[in-house]
Amino acid sequence: xxxxxxxxxxxxxxxxxxxxxxxxxxxxxxxxxxxxxxxxxxxxxxxxxxxxxxxxxxxxxxxxxxxxxxxxxxxxxxxxxxxxxxxxxxxxxxxxxxxxxxxxxxxxxxxxxxxxxxxxxxxxxxxxxxxxxxxxxxxxxxxxxxxxxxxxxxxxxxxxxxxxxxxxxxxxxxxxxxxxxxxxxxxxxxxxxxxxxxxxxxxxxxxxxxxxxxxxxxxxxxxxxxxxxxxxxxxxxxxxxxxxxxxxxxxxxxxxxxxxxxxxxxxxxxxxxxx
Numbered sequence: 001x002x003x004x005x006x007x008x009x010x011x012x013x014x015x016x017x018x019x020x021x022x023x024x025x026x027x028x029x030x031x032x033x034x035x036x037x038x039x040x041x042x043x044x045x046x047x048x049x050x051x052x053x054x055x056x057x058x059x060x061x062x063x064x065x066x067x068x069x070x071x072x073x074x075x076x077x078x079x080x081x082x083x084x085x086x087x088x089x090x091x092x093x094x095x096x097x098x099x100x101x102x103x104x105x106x107x108x109x110x111x112x113x114x115x116x117x118x119x120x121x122x123x124x125x126x127x128x129x130x131x132x133x134x135x136x137x138x139x140x141x142x143x144x145x146x147x148x149x150x151x152x153x154x155x156x157x158x159x160x161x162x163x164x165x166x167x168x169x170x171x172x173x174x175x176x177x178x179x180x181x182x183x184x185x186x187x188x189x190x191x192x193x194x195x196x197x198x199x200x201x202x203x204x205x206x207x208x209x210x211x212x213x214x215x216x217x218x219x220x221x222x223x224x225x226x227x228x229x230x231x232x233x234x235x236x237x238x239x240x241x242x243x244x245x246x247x248x249x250x251x252x253x254x255x256x257x258x259x260x261x262x263x264x265x266x267x268x269x270x271x272x273x274x275x
Contacts, residue, residue: 050256051120056083057245059265063097066272071097073107081118083262087126090114095133105137111154121257125169127159146195148185148205154178177215179222183207187231199233203241224248229263237269 062074073095079088095109111131117123135152156177161169185205192199209223229243245261 087116
């Protein structure tokens with residue numbers, strides 16, 4: 001029987017189902033091979049233009065337990081072009097978490113995103129996106145390492161605008177797109193043998209985003225995000241991370257965008273079961 005480890009609470013959960021998702025199994029190897037094929041196969045058809053830019057994302061995350069099985073996910077990301085000067089994106093998510101008896105966490109929710117023109121390849125106008133999303137999170141511990149596997153599906157409704165008779169942009173329709181995401185996250189405590197209160201830790205992840213369904217044009221692979229950071233776990237409900245994210249975007253017209261992103265993230269969870 002395998003054991004899973006909740007990164008920031010330190011609680012151990014045992015369940016048999018997770019053994020099918022460990023990094024050493026054929027299932028995980030097959031998933032990673034598929035992503036690598038998509039990565040190199042798609043990028044080889046892209047045009048040569050790649051623009052490099054600097055951004056900063058300031059983020060808050062909270063998973064609040066309402067009962068033994070149900071929780072509330074809250075999230076806001078203030079994404080800026082350069083360090084703080086200009087808007088890149090405003091992103092808000094809410095969702096309902098379901099904590100299964102076996103250990104994995106299932107979430108479904110809604111996201112509101114507003115994107116802005118920025119950088120060397122600016123979009124024509126600011127636009128809104130309404131997003132429905134579902135995800136499955138699996139966790140595992142191996143020695144001092146903690147692993148997270150996050151599988152997410154997104155149904156996206158993207159605002160498309162046209163110019164009216166006055167020369168202003170106005171909403172014409174919302175275009176439907178779908179995307180799948182996989183993130184592999186690992187953390188390692190530096191000043192203690194395990195993740196507990198007042199622990200300095202190293203965190204890293206890679207996330208791949210794949211578009212599917214109608215409306216997908218030149219690139220199936222939409223983004224790859226590679227992240228490394230230092231974090232401090234204050235207690236079971238609070239931690240902070242500061243680090244670097246490389247966001248590589250494959251655009252539908254074949255152009256590419258490489259963003260060097262400074263990230264500062266606060267996680268603060270509430271547990272209403274105590275009341």
